Each structure stands twice: as structure tokens, then as C-alpha cells.
Amino acid sequence: MTARKRYWLMKSEPDAFSIDDLQKVKVEPWNGVRNYQARNFMRDGMQVGDGILFYHSNCKVPGIVGTATVASKAYPDPTQFDRKSDYYDPKSSPQEPRWMLVDVAFDRKLSRTIALDEIKAHADALGEGFALTQRGNRLSVLPVTAAQWKLLLALE
Template identity: 50%
Template sequence: MAYWLFKTEPDTFSIDTLRIQQVSCWEGVRNYQARNMLRDDIRIGDLVLIYHSSCKNVGVAGIAKVVREAYPDHFAFDPESDYFDAKSNPENPRWVMVDVEFVRKTKRVIPLGVLKAMPELSELALVKKGNRLSIMPVSEQEWQAILSKEELGKSAR
């Protein structure tokens, strides 16, 4: 089992949306490096930190589990979709998605500021300057460190 962090804008799709739907495709990834991770590395049973970005309360908001491995992102074929890509087609799909299942919300949104202050996360792409990937790997140690901050007032160890 591997660990991941998926970024989402909660105005578009939030941990609460996933809680209601229970299972959802993770579509719309349009970065080749992130696509390659979806396609080549993410497997059924992997756990995912759902990270809310571009909002007032930025941070880790919940946990999901991968329940379907990469398959063509059909939104890329739909001219009406925001994720349409004229160069992608069903015979030669350029983009993929996975399905994730709601596991739980975190006890609080674990703020980016808290994550940045944790020495044990210094190698995590999320806290490095200039990283804009929407999908990134998280080590087991980083996963545990992040979840240790669910309770308010927990100091960085």
C-alpha cells in the first residue's frame, strides 16, 4: 500500500462531496507528471489525503482510498467538459483517472502552515516552494506525522 496527497478546490469538489457520494472518479488531472503517477503508481487500496486548496481554509481535510486503478478520463473526450482535450480520444487516451472512496474526514482541516512548520515534512513536495502538482506521493512517516496534527494544539515534534 502506498500513500498519496490529492489536491482539490472545495468549491469544485470537497471531502464533504466525497462523503455524500461515497465513491467518485478523480478526474480532470491535466499535468503529465501527475497523470503518470495516476497511471503507473497508484493502486487499489492506496490511501489518499484529500487536500483543500485555493480556499479560505487550506489544508488536509480527509482521507480516501483508491478503489479503481487508472482508466481513461472520458471527460477529455467531451467538448462540453471543462476538461476536454481535442488531442485525446478513446483509441489513444491522453488522460486517466482513478476512483476513490470516502474513508473519513480529519478531525479538523490540518492547515498548510502547520504542515510547513513540521521538520519531518521538509522533503514533502507540498511544502516546497513552487510545487503545484495536484497529486503527490507521501511516505508512511509523512502520513503518520500529518495525521498526528489532527488534534488542535499539537506541537510539531
Template identity: 70%
Template sequence: MAYWLMKTEPDEFSIDSLAKVGREPWSGVRNYQARNYMMKDMKVGDGILFYHSSTAIPGVAGLAKVACEAYPDPTQFDRKSDYFDAASPRDNPRWWLVDVAFERKFGRVVTLDEIKARADKLGDFALLRKGNRLSVLPVTAAQWKQILSLE
């Protein structure tokens, strides 16, 4: 089993949104490294730290899991979508996604500041790297346990 951190803006799609629908395609990712994580590395059952970004208090709001193998992101073919990609052919799609399934909401958000305060215990944690803006990040088992211990 592997672990991941997936960022979302809560005014667009929050842990509460995921709790309501139960399972959701993680569509709209338009970064090749993040796409490759979903397309090549994520497996059904992998754990996800559900992270709220671009908010007053960013942090991990709950847990989810990878619910299916990767498949082509349909928004790339939808001309009405903000994520439409005219250069992506249907027979060789450029963008892929996985579905994420709700596990649980934390009693409180584990804040980015709390995570930064544990940087020495987290090692080379991708979330804390300067300039990192990826929406899908790998998490080690030790980092996963450390963040869960902050809840």
C-alpha cells in the same frame, strides 16, 4: 501500500461532497506527472490525504483511498466538458484517472501552516516544495504518520 495527497478546491468538490457520493472519479487532471502517478503508480487501497486548496485555510480535510485501477478520463472526449482534449484519441487516450473512495473526514482541517511548521520532520515533502502546483503528490509512510499525528 502507497500514500498520496490529492488536492481539490472545496467549492468544486470537498471532503463533504466525497462523503455524500462515497466514490468519485478524479477527473480533469491535465498535468502529465500527476496523470502518470494515477496511471502507473496508484494501486487499489492506497491511502489518500484529501487536501483542500484555494481556500482561506488550505489543508488536509480527511482521508480517502484509491478505489480502482486507472482508466481513461471520459471528460477528455466530452466536447461540452471544460476538460475536453481534441488531440486525445479514443484508441490511445492521453488522460487517465482513478476513482477515490471516502474513508473519513477529520474533526478539523490540518492546516498548511501546521504542516509547514513540521517541515523538519517531514523531510522532502512534495507539498512544501517551492513552486509545486501538482494536484496529485506522493507521500511517504513517515509523512503520512506525521500528518495524521497533527489531527
């Protein structure tokens, strides 16, 4: 049985990993997420084939720059076991991994950036439940409804 396709938004700092980087490598293990809520979305919510809005944060024009697809089920983030990694977590172990990730596959680049400004301008239509535009929200992985997905991409 296949569950209904879900939608997500994932943030990345373009200096660290941009939509162009994803286009080059095609598939990227989404490592380094060290927030429990974000982890839970990946671990418990994501299914292969789900849609992802790729969002550039912490840059000149923050906004949605492309789409991607969930390409694997959740599995332990290997960087948590790597002492040399910035993402090393001494409290995690292969027997009891704390952090999970999914593989993210490039889908397409948008013809233009859907800037945060524009997204905010449509806050009413997107609804109060949209985590991205909620004040102070710093979640790097968040759910998007089918209606929000449609609305956001219609702005392209």
C-alpha cells in the same frame, strides 16, 4: 501478489469538490487532471487500497481535511472525449487516450483541518522531499511516504 500499500495527497478546491461532496457521493472518478506528472502518479503508481490525504486548496484555510482510498486502477478519463466538457482534449482519442484517472472512495473526515501552516511548521520532520511544502509546487496529485502519512495524521 499484492504490492505494498502506498500513500498520496490529492488536492481539490472545495468550491468545486470538497470532502463533504466526497462523503455524499462516496466514490468519485478523479477527472480533470491535465498534468502529466499527476497523471503518471495515478497511472503508474496508484493501486487499489492506497491511502489518500484529501487536501483543500485555494480556500481560506488550505490543508488536509480527510482521508480517502484509491478505489480503482487507472482508466481513461471520459471527460477528455466530451466536447462539452471543460476538460475536453481534442488531441486525445479513445484509441490513444492521453489522460487517466482513478476512482477515489471516501474514508473519513478529520476532526479538524490540518492547515498548511501547521504542515509547514513540521517541514523539518517531513523532509525536503515533501512536494507539498516545496516552494511553487502546484502538483495536484503527489506521493507521500508512510512516515509522512503517519506524521501528518498524528497532528489531527
